[in-house]
Amino acid sequence: xxxxxxxxxxxxxxxxxxxxxxxxxxxxxxxxxxxxxxxxxxxxxxxxxxxxxxxxxxxxxxxxxxxxxxxxxxxxxxxxxxxxxxxxxxxxxxxxxxxxxxxxxxxxxxxxxxxxxxxxxxxxxxxxxxxxxxxxxxxxxxxxxxxxxxxxxxxxxxxxxxxxxxxxxxxxxxxxxxxxxxxxxxxxxxxxxxxxxxxxxxxxxxxxxxxxxxxxxxxxxxxxxxxxxxxxxxxxxxxxxxxxxxxxxxxxxxxxxxxxxxxxxxxxxxxxxxxxxxxxxxxxxxxxxxxxxxxxxxxxxxxxxxxxxxxxxxx
Amino acid sequence: xxxxxxxxxxxxxxxxxxxxxxxxxxxxxxxxxxxxxxxxxxxxxxxxxxxxxxxxxxxxxxxxxxxxxxxxxxxxxxxxxxxxxxxxxxxxxxxxxxxxxxxxxxxxxxxxxxxxxxxxxxxxxxxxxxxxxxxxxxxxxxxxxxxxxxxxxxxxxxxxxxxxxxxxxxxxxxxxxxxxxxxxxxxxxxxxxxxxxxxxxxxxxxxxxxxxxxxxxxxxxxxxxxxxxxxxxxxxxxxxxxxxxxxxxxxxxxxxxxxxxxxxxxxxxxxxxxxxxxxxxxxxxxxxxxxxxxxxxxxxxxxxxxxxxxxxxxxxxxxxxxxxxxxxxxxxxxxxxxxxxxxxxxxxxxxxxxxxxxxxxxxxxxxxxxxxxxxxxxxxxxxxxxxxxxxxxxxx
Numbered sequence: 139x140x141x142x143x144x145x146x147x148x149x150x151x152x153x154x155x156x157x158x159x160x161x162x163x164x165x166x167x168x169x170x171x172x173x174x175x176x177x178x179x180x181x182x183x184x185x186x187x188x189x190x191x192x193x194x195x196x197x198x199x200x201x202x203x204x205x206x207x208x209x210x211x212x213x214x215x216x217x218x219x220x221x222x223x224x225x226x227x228x229x230x231x232x233x234x235x236x237x238x239x240x241x242x243x244x245x246x247x248x249x250x251x252x253x254x255x256x257x258x259x260x261x262x263x264x265x266x267x268x269x270x271x272x273x274x275x276x277x278x279x280x281x282x283x284x285x286x287x288x289x290x291x292x293x294x295x296x297x298x299x300x301x302x303x304x305x306x307x308x309x310x311x312x313x314x315x316x317x318x319x320x321x322x323x324x325x326x327x328x329x330x331x332x333x334x335x336x337x338x339x340x341x342x343x344x345x346x347x348x349x350x351x352x353x354x355x356x357x358x359x360x361x362x363x364x365x366x367x368x369x370x371x372x373x374x375x376x377x378x379x380x381x382x383x384x385x386x387x388x389x390x391x392x393x394x395x396x397x398x399x400x401x402x403x404x405x406x407x408x409x410x411x412x413x414x415x416x417x418x419x420x421x422x423x424x425x426x427x428x429x430x431x432x433x434x435x436x437x438x439x440x441x442x443x444x445x446x447x448x449x450x451x452x453x
Numbered sequence: 454x455x456x457x458x459x460x461x462x463x464x465x466x467x468x469x470x471x472x473x474x475x476x477x478x479x480x481x482x483x484x485x486x487x488x489x490x491x492x493x494x495x496x497x498x499x500x501x502x503x504x505x506x507x508x509x510x511x512x513x514x515x516x517x518x519x520x521x522x523x524x525x526x527x528x529x530x531x532x533x534x535x536x537x538x539x540x541x542x543x544x545x546x547x548x549x550x551x552x553x554x555x556x557x558x559x560x561x562x563x564x565x566x567x568x569x570x571x572x573x574x575x576x577x578x579x580x581x582x583x584x585x586x587x588x589x590x591x592x593x594x595x596x597x598x599x600x601x602x603x604x605x606x607x608x609x610x611x612x613x614x615x616x617x618x619x620x621x622x623x624x625x626x627x628x629x630x631x632x633x634x635x636x637x638x639x640x641x642x643x644x645x646x647x648x649x650x651x652x653x654x655x656x657x658x659x660x661x662x663x664x665x666x667x668x669x670x671x672x673x674x675x676x677x678x679x680x681x682x683x684x685x686x687x688x689x690x691x692x693x694x695x696x697x698x699x700x701x702x703x704x705x706x707x708x709x710x711x712x713x714x715x716x717x718x719x720x721x722x723x724x725x726x727x728x729x730x731x732x733x734x735x736x737x738x739x740x741x742x743x744x745x746x747x748x749x750x751x752x753x754x755x756x757x758x759x760x761x762x763x764x765x766x767x768x769x770x771x772x773x774x775x776x777x778x779x780x781x782x783x784x785x786x787x788x789x790x791x792x793x794x795x796x797x798x799x800x801x802x803x804x805x806x807x808x809x810x811x812x813x814x815x816x817x818x819x820x821x822x823x824x825x826x827x828x829x830x831x832x833x834x835x836x837x838x839x840x841x842x843x844x845x846x847x848x849x
Contacts, residue, residue: 154485155722186721278485295583295679328834330486361794369783369791378776385772386765392758393765396802397795399750399828431801433808435720 142351142423142451143169145319147264147311149274149347151282151337152323153330157355159186160435161323161427162275164443168451170207171444174270177263180211181256181276187211192437208269217255253288258304261311264318279322279337286312286320286345312347319350324414326354326407335417342419349422353447354411356429358404361397370397425450468848469713469824472741473500473615476711478608478704479741482620483715484725488746491833491842492715492826493619498551498836499843502540505548506614511604512555520555530557532607535836543837552613561599569693575686584683605701711741718745718809727816742822744846745813749828753806758799765796824848 142148143165150165152158159180166178177200180187188196193203198216200208260272277285289308296302312318320341324334334352341349362370372378374394382390415424427446432439473479473496481493490512497510509532532554540547563580570576579585604618704710712733716726726743733740752758765772773789780788816823826845833842 155717155719156486325486329490359798361798362791365783366787366791366794369780369787370795372780372782373776373788373791378780381776381779382765382772383761385775386761386768388757388761388764390761390765392752392755393762393795393799395750396753396758396762396799400795400798400802403828431804433804 142319142321143172143174143271145317145350146270147260147272147274147318148321148350149276149282149286149319150321150323151276151279153279153333156323156325156330158278158323159275160190160440160443161353161355162273163187163190163440164447165321166207166273167204167440168444168448169271169273170204173206175206176271176273177208177210177269178273179209179260179275181274187275190435190437190440212256212259214252214255217259221255221258251292253285254292254305254308257285257288257312258308261308264311265307279333282320282337283340283344286341286347290346309346315348318347320347321351321353322349323353323355325356326410326414328410331410331414334414338418338422349419351423351425352414352418353425353427354414355427357426358400358407358429360404361400367401374398469496469742469822469846470503470848472711472713472822474504476615476741477709478604478616478618478711480618480620480710480712481715482712482729484722487715487717487722489715490619491839492744492746492846493617495833495839495842496846497615497617498839499847500615500617501549501551502545502547502840502843503847504615507550507552507612508615508617509552509554509607509613510617510619511607512619530554530560539836543835543840545840549614556600556603561603565599565602566690569690571689575689579686582679582683582686584679601701602697605697605704608704706738708739711739713742713744714740715744715746717747718812720812723812723816742824743816744824744826746826747828748825749802749806749809753799753803754810759803762796762799762803765792766800769793769796
């Protein structure tokens, strides 16, 4: 299997709340730090990426924010405009306003048109070699399959015309595992793991895109092993706990309770991790990122995640 | 600067029971990954257990989660009763019935076509139109519309005393509210008529000519004709759609309907939740409660724990030596490691707990009920878990 960051187009998806955008940002940062010209794009323009990189708002035109790293956000209307300019050489840009509006309706009605304007833009950037790597902070798990299968869906629906001639090369780029990969971000919790397994199967069945990796975010640290846990349990008994309290001049209960909570949380998650590993094709690598006990978001956090990712990738 | 409201995690002023007892529809919304589906299911389960009557939980999320939480595999589009045995296994004798349904967009669209189609021929033509078949299955936004439509349908049948609805994540949840209106607008739009006219009359409207030339080149004539055909068919159902959209809108704004916003205290979800709460109020919809899930316990923020944890971490060697003679399960080195580890762990979790507490105190929009649900040590995956969560929502 091609190394994760050796590909040229990575779609990063995940259930809401698992840290999909953070991981996509860290992935792009890590690649950029290794000298690859990288484009990071946010598909649903929430502005989170701009906030993570502590920079001004992003838009459809990529903007370089760090050496080798550019950011953009998807805008299907702008994508349509660019598409028309490149493909039809429509001279009067000013007239595209109402046209775009009309297309908006077509796009709303015809499945895949909007999706293809999104996916098409990334494939185009890859084909034109503007960047070594395009990282897409893609739609959440519920919508990603529709997006990735759009070119094929259009191919099935549209028999002739310019769009038809365009979908073929899109399908080629998306289907080449050496070029394109999907990354699912998850957390070691019940529902995210269920959804990840379900999505992995759907991606295999309904799209031509290869699942490049599953990244497990927010893995809690293990406090101690089995033999030390016995020690901990003994310390929690009344006599040693009272002795501890006397020695530190305070009630040790909150600290002991917190440790018990930490152990239980970690253990519950470990079971989900096992389920995840068993439910995903063994050929797909699982990468683990630690839970961050930090105060804030921002570039420092992204750097920290990028470092962990680098360690996991062994690069 | 206005004075900050201070609220302890775990405190509650009003609980959800009143809301669930007095409304016919409760819509749970909020960002993804915060336990929204589980919260909706727990609220419905508690209402069925305590209040009685027929309670339905309707999930509209395209990802299939409710089934997991209810311990059912694959709830179909049709409403199904959650077996009373599920409650009995959890040691509860429910006063009422709990029903569950999941939204199958494709099946719901078909139902809708059957309902609104003027005659059998149109109905069959629509159902077999290639575009329609594709739309019903894949068309992402159509979930939002169909969800509202389905909710309306079920509510107007009058079978249930309470319907608790789970919604797609926040960014879509606004779409979810606007969907019926947008759909009506869509079918009544001038542009749409413009698009259809030439295919109907075979005379290309002068104004639309440039559009067709470009559209033809891009999409191909066949595809364009398919689209037009689709809309012509769909237009026959136009008045039904518009009327329905208005009715759905009225129902959402009705006194019988309330919204609860579910979130955690993490920065990003909470920001989205606030955004949504504000949007509800801007639309004059009833914001019944904010439910904060997975709140870390208050003992992580106390002043004493901090000193003790630091003591464990910094004086682990000295403490271990003192304790070693009385501890039988391990030597001094192991005790030292355990103490240092749990001291550090407390301090780590404390950072997160404090961050959450700050987030909560900065909450600008506070409805009549603010409910904090603690971090459960195990996942909620069965009726017992749902009811345990429900107890927290319910209050004393």
